Amino acid sequence: MSGGWTTIESDAGVFTHLIEKLGVKDVQFEELLTLEPDELRQLGKLYGVIFLFKYPTGEKRSDTPKDGSFDREAANDLFFAAQTIQNACGTQALLSVLLNKDGEVDIGKELREFKEFAGEFPPELRGETLSNSDLIREVHNSFARSSPFVDETTRAATEDDDVYHFIAYTSVNNKLYELDGLQPAPISHGDCKVSEFPDKVIPVLQRRIGRYPATEIRFNLLACVQDLRIRARELGDEEALEEQESKRNEWLWENALRRHNFVGFVGELLKGVVKDKLAQGPDAYNKWIEDAKAKSKKRAEDRRKQGGSGDDIE
Template identity: 65%
Template sequence: MSGGWNTIESDAGVFTSLIENLGVKDVQFEELLTLDPSELATLQPLYGVIFLFKYPTDRPYATSDGPIDGRFDHDASQQIFFARQTIQNACATQALLSVLMNKTGDHVEIGSQMRDFRDFTMVLPPDLRGEALSNFDLIREVHNSFARSSPFADETQRTGGEAEDAFHFIAYTPINGTLYELDGLQPAPISHGPCDTDSFPAKVVDVLQRRVARYEATEIRFNLLAMCRDLRIRARDFADDDLLARENSKRRDWQFENALRRHNFVGFAGEVLRGVVDSKLKQGGDSAVDAWIGESLERRRAAEKALRRGDGDVEMG
C-alpha cells in the first residue's frame, strides 16, 4: 500500500533537484516573472512550461462541448504521455513529468527508471497511467522529500465553514507540431493548434494570457516555471564565464534552500526561546518575562491588522 503525497512548492530549485533525483540529466527550471515571449525564447532549447494557478478559475473552465480554450484531443493519449491525476497533491510532479515523458526524442535523458516507467505505462489508458504514477514509490518518495518539514499540526488552518483556495499545476509543451495543455484533472490532452519549438514561446504566452484574463483583475497568484536545458551547458559551449559563475552560484543557493526545507528547526527555536527567557528572568524575574510576551503579542496583532488594511510590508517581529 503506497503512502500519501505532500504539497511541494512551485520553485525552480525544488523542481530542478526533484527531476535530478529521478535520474534526469541536463535539464533545469527557470522562474519567469513576466509573460514575455522574448524572455522565454532566451531559454531555448525550451521543453515546456509549468503553470500554477488558483483552481477553478473565476469563470467556467469548460462547457459540455469541451474546454473554453482549445479542444480535447482524445486520440492524442495513444501517442503521447498523458496521465489522469488520481491522488491529491501529486499535480506538481505530474505536471513536470507530463513534459519530460514527452521529450525522450529531443535528446533529453530521463534516466533508466523513468524510461522503463514510460514504456510500461504507454500501453495503459490515462486513468491507469495516473494510478501507476501515484503508486510508483521512487516518484512519490522523491516528491515528498521536497515537502517542508513540520512536526506540528497547523491549528491556524481554516476549518469547516471557511473556504480555502486550491491551487493546481498544469503543463504546456509542443509535441509533434502541436501545442498541448496537459492537465491531469481533464479527460484528455487539450490541443491549442499548430506549434513547433520556435513558435512555442509566443504561442504559449498567448494561451496563458487568455487564461489569466478569465480571473478577476485583483487575482495575482500565478507562477510560471520554464523547463529548459541546463544553462551551464550553454555557458561552457560559449565560454561564458560570467554565466557559468551565476549558474553555479544559483545551484549552491538551491542546495542550501532545499536543505532548509527539509530541516526541522524545533530544537533550534526551543534553545533560542530558552535563552531569551533566561535573559529576561535575570533582568526582572517573571514580571519581565510576562511583559516581554505581552509586548510581542501586541506587535504581532498590530502587524496583522496592518496587513489586513493593506498597508504594505510591516515588521512581524
C-alpha cells in the same frame, strides 16, 4: 499504496533537483517573471512550461474547455495521465513535459522504464501507476517542507479553500498541448512547431490569466529548459557559468533547509530568551510580554486589512 503525497513548492530549485534525483540529465527549471516570448527564447533550448494557478474548487467539469479543444485521440500518441491523488500535480506536470520529450531529453533509466510500462495504459490507469510509484512518490516527498504539524494525508479541498494547481504546456507532434491531469483529455491549442512555442504559448497563458479578477496575482510560471551551464560552456561565457553554478549552490542550501525541522532549535532558543528576561526581573519580563502581544495584534490587523492569503497547496 504505501503512503501519501505531500505538497511541494513551485520553485525552480525544487523542480530542478527533483528531476535530477529521478535520473533526468541536463535539464533545469527557470522562473519566468514576465509573459514575454523573448524571455522564453533567451533561455535557449526550451521543452515546455509549468503553470501554477488558483484552482476554482467550486467549478464543475465541462465537456468543452474554456480555451482550446479536447484532443481525445492524442493520449494514444503522447504521455497523458489523469491525476488520481491529491498533492501529486506538481510532479505530474513536470513529468508531462519530460516524458513527452524522451529522445530530446535523457530522462534516465527509471523514468524510461516507467514510461514504457505505463505508456500503453489509458490515462486513468497511467495516473494510478504514477501515484503508486514508490520511487516517484519518495523523491517528490523529499522536497516537502519539514513540519511536525502537517500530516501527509490531507482532507479534500472545499470551495472555501485556496487551492493551487500545476499544469503543463508543451509542443508535441507540432501541436501545442495543455496537459492537465484533472481534465478528461489533452487540450489542443492548435499547430505549434517547437520553434514557435514561445510565441504560441504566451497568448494561451494570457487568456487563462485574463479569466481571473485583476486583483488575482498569485500565478507562477516555470520554464523547463536545457541546463543553462551547457550553453555557457559552449559560448565560453565564464561569467554566465559562474552565475549558474552560484545559483545551483543556493538551491542546494535552500533545499537542505526545507528538509530540516527547526522546531527543536526554536524551542531551545525561546527557553534561553525567557531565562534571560526572567533574570532581568519581573518588570522587564512583563514589559517584554506586553510588547510582544501588541506587535502580534498589529500584524494580525495588518493582515486583515490586506485581505490575507491562503497557503499554496496542490
